[in-house]
Amino acid sequence: MQQLYYELSVLAKAINFKNLSAAALHVGLSQPQLSRIIAKIEEELKIVLLDRSAKRKSGWTAVAFQLSEIFEKSTRRLETELQGISNNQMVAELHIGTLEGLSDFAIKTCHLCFKEVGVKKITLDIFDLNELEANFLSGNLDLIFTSKSPGRQKFKYINELGFQKLDLIKSSTEFNVLSSFEYGRSNKKSLESFQHVFVSNSLGVRKSWLETIGGTGHLPSQAKRGKAKDAEPVLMIGSELLNPVLWQNITSVIE
Numbered sequence: 001m002q003q004l005y006y007e008l009s010v011l012a013k014a015i016n017f018k019n020l021s022a023a024a025l026h027v028g029l030s031q032p033q034l035s036r037i038i039a040k041i042e043e044e045l046k047i048v049l050l051d052r053s054a055k056r057k058s059g060w061t062a063v064a065f066q067l068s069e070i071f072e073k074s075t076r077r078l079e080t081e082l083q084g085i086s087n088n089q090m091v092a093e094l095h096i097g098t099l100e101g102l103s104d105f106a107i108k109t110c111h112l113c114f115k116e117v118g119v120k121k122i123t124l125d126i127f128d129l130n131e132l133e134a135n136f137l138s139g140n141l142d143l144i145f146t147s148k149s150p151g152r153q154k155f156k157y158i159n160e161l162g163f164q165k166l167d168l169i170k171s172s173t174e175f176n177v178l179s180s181f182e183y184g185r186s187n188k189k190s191l192e193s194f195q196h197v198f199v200s201n202s203l204g205v206r207k208s209w210l211e212t213i214g215g216t217g218h219l220p221s222q223a224k225r226g227k228a229k230d231a232e233p234v235l236m237i238g239s240e241l242l243n244p245v246l247w248q249n250i251t252s253v254i255e
Contacts, residue, residue, distance in 0.1 A: 004044055007037045008071040011049070014038075015068040019059050020050060041067075073140070077241070093121045097135055098145040100126045100203035101220035102234055105161060106145045109236070109254055116253040117246065128201035129181040142239050143250075147220075147232040157238030157247045161254070163231040164223040168216075175215030177206050182218070 014023035014034060024031040038049050049064040094113065098106035106124055113119040127135060133150040135141050147164060149155065169177075176194035178186065180201045191197055198215065200206050207219055223234045236254075238247045 004041060007041050008067070009075075010034070010037050011041060011064065012068045012071050012075075015060060015064060093123075094119055094142045095123045095125075095140065096143045096145075097125050097127050097132050097141040099129060099132060099147065101164060102145040102147070102223055105223055105234060105236075109143075109145075109250065112253045113250060117249045128179055130184065131201070136237070136239070139239065139241070142242055144235075144237050146235050146237065149235060149237065155237050156240055157242055157244075159236045159251050160227075160233050161236055162223055162225040162234040163228045164234055165221040165228065165231045166218045167221055168218055169210045170216045171210065171214040173216055175209070175213065177209055177215040177217030179203070179206065 010027060010029070013027045014020070017023040017026060020034060020038070021031055024034045027034065029037070041047075042049050045067075047063050047067070048061050049067070050058040051061050052058045096106060096110065103124075103126060110122045110124055113122060125141075129146070129148065132141075132144055132146055133148075136144045137150050144150075145161075149158065173193070174195050176191060176197045178197065178199050180199060183197070183199045194216070198206075198209060200209070203220070206217060209215060210217055210219065220232070227233075236251075238250075
């Protein structure tokens, strides 16, 4: 695949206008020039950026918006890293993801990053396990707090912070209460033993259901420091793109 930085930068500007002709008026290119650039991206990546089935003016496809968003995220990340180098400073912004049951660990880490490491801005989002892994592996998150290492690869930045146990709640067999991740791994036979199956990616919702309505499901205990037998680990994992000095500083202040 040839280098497409220039072409993608043009797409990122053009996508803000409803169609090709409107974009050409604002990006400093003629419509034929812009059309050739879009066609080049489509050919190189084997995707469709323009819906040419429209009778009057072609509109952007969903893929076009997704590609533009990916390019802009990468560009912002690069700009942040370059700014950190030029100013001889650490990365000014972090995007952190966590499982809901590990939010206490994540919040404490965010606070330490502000106070002790000097990070300027932190975005902390809660995901279920599937979403957390997908966002981390796609490069959308700098740091995650999880109970399972995503995929099978070995990560350069990984630290086991503590443990968390899964407690079985069994107040009735009418409802099987599961997370999205648990439901995806359940077999049909185990689900058929219940009258109803309730699935939610929110730990708070599942906990409330089990406490107020009842059912059978697992809830994680409060995460603690150290290690314990038959417990899930609490892992902090950093992106491969994370500044190594930043990782070192984060791990030193939370230990």
